[in-house]
Amino acid sequence: MHSTILTMNLSLPGCASLKEKRQRMGGLHERFGRNPAVAVCESGERDRLEASEWTFVVTGISQQKVDSLCSEIEEKLQRTVDGRVLDVSRQTL
Known part of the structure; x- marks a missing residue:
């Protein structure tokens, strides 16, 4: 079993409330x-x-599958969130 911790920091310019x-x-x-x-x-x-x-803590049977899922998460987040990704870090366990 392989695991990776994916951390993403985002900027949300102009956000005025928690809602x-x-x-x-x-x-x-x-x-x-x-x-x-x-x-x-x-x-x-x-x-x-x-x-x-x-x-995001991502697990899988191979590191290749885990890396692929991490990349998919990064891409979806960049496309769907009304903000800007400032930093992405991955830590393989």
Whole structure:
């Protein structure tokens, strides 16, 4: 079993309320948490309106599958979130 921790830091320019922040993040728990190989949580910047940090723990039978799923998460997040990805880090366990 292979595992990777994927952490993404996002900027949400012009975000004026926590309600707007939740709307702009667009239900990441529901979207990515459905996959049994992925655990997701907002891991930082919870109280800042114009920033958000999300961590995904991705597991799989091969490192290639885990890397592929991490890349898919990155691409979907960049396409669907009304914000800008500032930093992406991966830590292989």
